[in-house]
Amino acid sequence: MSSPTADRSRARILDKQDELRRFRREFAIPNRTQVHSDTLAFPDDASPETSAASQPCTYLCGNSLGLQPTRTATRIQQHLSTWAAQGVQGHFKTLADSPLPTWLDADAKAAEMIAPIVGGETSEVAVMQTLTANLHLLLSAFYRPQADGRHKIILESKAFPSDHFAVETQIRHHGLSVETSMVTVETPFSDGAAITTYDVMSVISQHAADAAVLLLPGIQYYTGELLDISTITNFAHLHGIFVIWDLAHAVGNVPLRLHDWDVDAAVWCSYKYLNSGPGGIGGLFVHTRHSQVTRPITDEKSDTGFTNRLGGWWGNDKATRFVMATKFHPVKGAAGFQLSNPSILDITSLCASLEIFLEAGGVGVLREKSIKLTGFLEGLLNALPDAVRKKFRIITPSDPVQRGAQLSLMLDDGILDAVMDGLLSRSVITDDRKPNVIRVAPTPLYNSYEDCVEFVEVFQEVLEGIGAVGEVSK
Numbered sequence: 001m002s003s004p005t006a007d008r009s010r011a012r013i014l015d016k017q018d019e020l021r022r023f024r025r026e027f028a029i030p031n032r033t034q035v036h037s038d039t040l041a042f043p044d045d046a047s048p049e050t051s052a053a054s055q056p057c058t059y060l061c062g063n064s065l066g067l068q069p070t071r072t073a074t075r076i077q078q079h080l081s082t083w084a085a086q087g088v089q090g091h092f093k094t095l096a097d098s099p100l101p102t103w104l105d106a107d108a109k110a111a112e113m114i115a116p117i118v119g120g121e122t123s124e125v126a127v128m129q130t131l132t133a134n135l136h137l138l139l140s141a142f143y144r145p146q147a148d149g150r151h152k153i154i155l156e157s158k159a160f161p162s163d164h165f166a167v168e169t170q171i172r173h174h175g176l177s178v179e180t181s182m183v184t185v186e187t188p189f190s191d192g193a194a195i196t197t198y199d200v201m202s203v204i205s206q207h208a209a210d211a212a213v214l215l216l217p218g219i220q221y222y223t224g225e226l227l228d229i230s231t232i233t234n235f236a237h238l239h240g241i242f243v244i245w246d247l248a249h250a251v252g253n254v255p256l257r258l259h260d261w262d263v264d265a266a267v268w269c270s271y272k273y274l275n276s277g278p279g280g281i282g283g284l285f286v287h288t289r290h291s292q293v294t295r296p297i298t299d300e301k302s303d304t305g306f307t308n309r310l311g312g313w314w315g316n317d318k319a320t321r322f323v324m325a326t327k328f329h330p331v332k333g334a335a336g337f338q339l340s341n342p343s344i345l346d347i348t349s350l351c352a353s354l355e356i357f358l359e360a361g362g363v364g365v366l367r368e369k370s371i372k373l374t375g376f377l378e379g380l381l382n383a384l385p386d387a388v389r390k391k392f393r394i395i396t397p398s399d400p401v402q403r404g405a406q407l408s409l410m411l412d413d414g415i416l417d418a419v420m421d422g423l424l425s426r427s428v429i430t431d432d433r434k435p436n437v438i439r440v441a442p443t444p445l446y447n448s449y450e451d452c453v454e455f456v457e458v459f460q461e462v463l464e465g466i467g468a469v470g471e472v473s474k
Helices: 004-017 021-026 032-036 071-091 103-118 131-142 161-173 197-206 229-238 344-360 363-382 416-425 449-469
Strands: 125-127 152-156 182-185 211-217 242-246 265-268 283-286 392-394 407-411 431-433 437-440
Touching: 004 363, 004 449, 021 344, 071 103, 071 344, 103 125, 103 283, 103 344, 131 161, 131 211, 131 242, 131 265, 131 283, 152 161, 161 182, 161 211, 182 197, 197 211, 197 229, 211 229, 229 242, 344 363, 363 392, 363 407, 363 449, 416 437, 416 449
Parallel strands: 152 182, 152 211, 211 242, 242 265
Antiparallel strands: 125 283, 265 283, 392 407, 407 437, 431 437
């Protein structure tokens, strides 16, 4: 068991050695006054009596909502200035004193920036819509159930609710029964055990003859487990199953190589580790073999040469998009799955954050720090006194290869609300998932080793306080 003083000293040494520490200044970290204020107006002076309150809070919630890059406001203002000064010309007119692309090309620029983060070719990614909308778009294109053949969709039993909703409603949309066409991979959360590759393979083998689609998370939102995307994808393909990955918690968190892993398709949001802002624009990946357009644009036929999908104006080839032709001829690649023109506000916000990823050297560099940072946090938690350790356990895999930045802490029954209230009252921000899990995610772009020490010290104080005053009866 180490001492708080020694832990903090060690953290400060590690922070000083951290080559990525300068990027912390690139983010707006709420201070302690702000997180407890009920208004936008708050004292911001640093007089001695308020200096503690003006210190940054301990924010370990990038797995839920990433912090705002300080340059986001600048990029948004540049967009607003373009709109104000140019009006409709902003769609096509490049401005010499603005780094922003034209609105017509904003989605293409965003795809170019995010392709290395997901490990896809630029043509295989599209920045568009939101995660669940994109999942529905993919299922509408690639889930083609046959009553006497492949009709089942496999997903994990504890998938994020929106994935469940999408699968269930797609099955019903085709006139099928959820009871017979949806198969779940069980994850025994009651024991805190992570889903294993063997579990997934077993279910695939059992339903190989009639499974059409496999939908799994890259990182499981509840446990923080990183699944073996490559191995599972390959095994599913051997059994003729189309594979879609929900990368909400994986994108910007761990290195991805979707093209090389032969993934069929994937979806993600951008407001967690990609820091695009609440409800920010999503994205999707479609492997090049599924997004070819072989029919010449001059061909008048409208039903051949590409995978059918729900079409929209912005997915139409740029050569005819503004001609207002009514023959749908999609852009080659994932961009051909777009519907309406995307929100330029959303794309501008996302790209502001993606600039920082590029400057930091990419996800691979961030992953190196993330492994060390999350490992440091895990070590501090495991070193807590036995009386405290008895009140929680880490259910995220201890092997760094099997997890991202997040550690999920399963608390004793009945104390979650008291613990969360105690953390927040001390300006520590994490999030929880009912009934008894706290998710803690040290994010390498803006979190420090000292943040981890601060969390563990407060966490210990809160757990000891609950035991001492008997706030929770068991």
